[in-house]
Amino acid sequence: MNRLKMLGLLALAGAFGNSASAGGMEPVPGMAPASTPLAATAAIRDAAGEVRGTATFQQMGLGVQVTVEVSGLTPGGHGMHVHEYGRCTPGVDPATNTVVPFGGAGGHFDPGMSHNHDDPVAPDKYGHGGDLPMLMVGADGMARMTFTTNKISLTGMNGVLNRALVIHAMPDDYKTDPAGKSGMRERCGIITRNNFSVRNYPLPGPTDFPEGIAYDAKKGMIYTGSAANGTIYAINAASGTVSKFSEGGAYGRRIALGLKVDAQGRLWVAGGAQGTVSVLSPDGMILNVLETPMSPAPYLNDLTVAPDGNVYVTDSRRPVIFRVDRNMNLTAWLDLTGTPIKYGLGVNLNGIAATPDGRFLLAIQLNTGDLWRIDLRTKAVRKVMGGLKNGDGILLDGHTLYVGRNKDQVVSKVSLSADYGSGTLVSEEPLMGLRYPTTLAMIGGDLVVPQSQLDKLMGGTPETPFKLTRFRKF
Incomplete structure (x- = not known):
């Protein structure tokens, strides 16, 4: 990926970070409005199991507004992705073929069966649906970010309920399979629907x-x-x-x-x-x-x-x-x-x-x-x-x-x-x-x-x- 595209994607992530009040798309025509908006939360934990932040997911039309707050990370960019399984347990990382923290979450969520890591605006048929914008961490180790994406949803074929949000140790290059050279999995949270039980x-x-x-x-x-x-x-x-x-x-x-x-x-x-x-x-x-x-x-x-x-x-x-x-x-x-x-x-x-x-x-x-x-x-x-x-x-x-x-x-x-x-x-x-x-x-x-x-x-x-x-x- 050339430097201009990388800078553009970082700017995109920054723009997402300022969109907390942005509205979503209009409801699908012909569908009755839900009585309460579909929403979910992930408690983000470190490898020791300690909660170090939260991520919230709010259905907005055909897309989802995501807000991430997390602490204790090194300053700079961190790759962030939705992974296939709702398991924040050790397991085999397909990127290294070794047992790693949060390997139980499997590979990137890929509803389009693209088998390709790509940037966070690529259609799902070209890149993993779970490829999200880079999480930018400040000098205090804190990250606060809000963005809206239509690559994932809380319902339908690209639904992420009961999947895992994983934050990696390094920046994402948005091109290298399977995880953009973003390094170890440092944080993980299971995306759980709010106020609902089965x-x-x-x-x-x-x-x-x-x-x-x-x-x-x-x-x-x-x-x-x-x-x-x-x-x-x-x-x-x-x-x-x-x-x-x-x-x-x-x-x-x-x-x-x-x-x-x-x-x-x-x-x-x-x-x-x-x-x-x-x-x-x-x-x-x-x-x-x-x-x-x-x-x-x-x-x-x-x-x-x-x-x-x-x-x-x-x-x-x-x-x-x-x-x-x-x-x-x-x-x-x-x-x-x-x-x-x-x-x-x-x-x-x-x-x-x-x-x-x-x-x-x-x-x-x-x-x-x-x-x-x-x-x-x-x-x-x-x-x-x-x-x-x-x-x-x-x-x-x-x-x-x-x-x-x-x-x-x-x-x-x-x-x-x-x-x-x-x-x-x-x-x-x-x-x-x-x-x-x-x-x-x-x-x-x-x-x-x-x-x-x-x-x-x-x-x-x-x-x-x-x-x-x-x-x-x-």
Whole structure:
């Protein structure tokens, strides 16, 4: 990097430092304003664990206003970055391949998958999203700085909740991978949402990648299945105790996607690319494995139990909705060819729910963001609304629909009309930092969502332990 660019970036950091009263961008059109602004705080600690400062994060439109105050550093410039994991523990630093203080925070947060260290104004597709302006420390060892950036957010794909803010010992050259030659990690703080709490259910497997979820109210058990190996766990909702309900790799189940519990306590499992629907007894025995017609590209993704006992299943690659009747006969119930639902590349119909009156199915199309209503009597298809791209699983609670939007890392709340024919996006909830949320289950007044991390299923290092997260309905 040439000297003029470096001076320009230092000047930029100084300008950020004088922007404490600067406002953020306007709210996204069409979105209802949040009742309270989304905000977070990180207590910044040294390697001995002593708090040496704070950083605050305030959502401002599409960007975040960050204020950092820290003491005890050497005068001059210090590289400052958001790192991938919310762990201020020792670990391996990828820059040196040695165990260092705060190495547990991992590498730089890189939502754009750029694999490149760059300056704090580079778009995320060209540089790490976690590359922040240089922290300038005065002669007294104190630094006070406020800036606004749209490289990070407190929600969405570039969300930094439950990640770590790390301050390094040396200046950042804004070009050298992986950390701009900024030296040792001297300070670290976990970015924690203000005035918000959740309950996590950790899972035991190092490669679980939980995708589907179901709740058996009679037993007080949550079920979740692995998109990597098909293992199904049972979790006691009260105690959090986890047991293995059914071993992965069972007949007809190399993976486990959508799950549902029926009135008899049986667990239904969508088998993804195997094109199967498995039915397990309340004690985990395989009762049935139903196979859809042979096809080059099946992908049974989710299912729902209708009030009449029929089970409806989405296929994300073949334009068809399957039905399993009460006698365990599987048929292609609705050929979607010629309907308003047009299949394209990627994942098509995914989450599905039956309305409590037995009149309709609701289904979300992940690659388009469209929500559809399907009449169970006439098979007529109607578009309810758009704007829910990356919608994965859905949960219907009266006339409120919750949508897990995996890549967007939020749960969306939709208010539906009396006939389920139209909907309005009410709010979006990132919780304490979602990691690719998929499906949803309801326990009384709470929702539970798997943090699947499916974006790292084919490569990358997931955060462990994998977990389900429980939170109050919003």
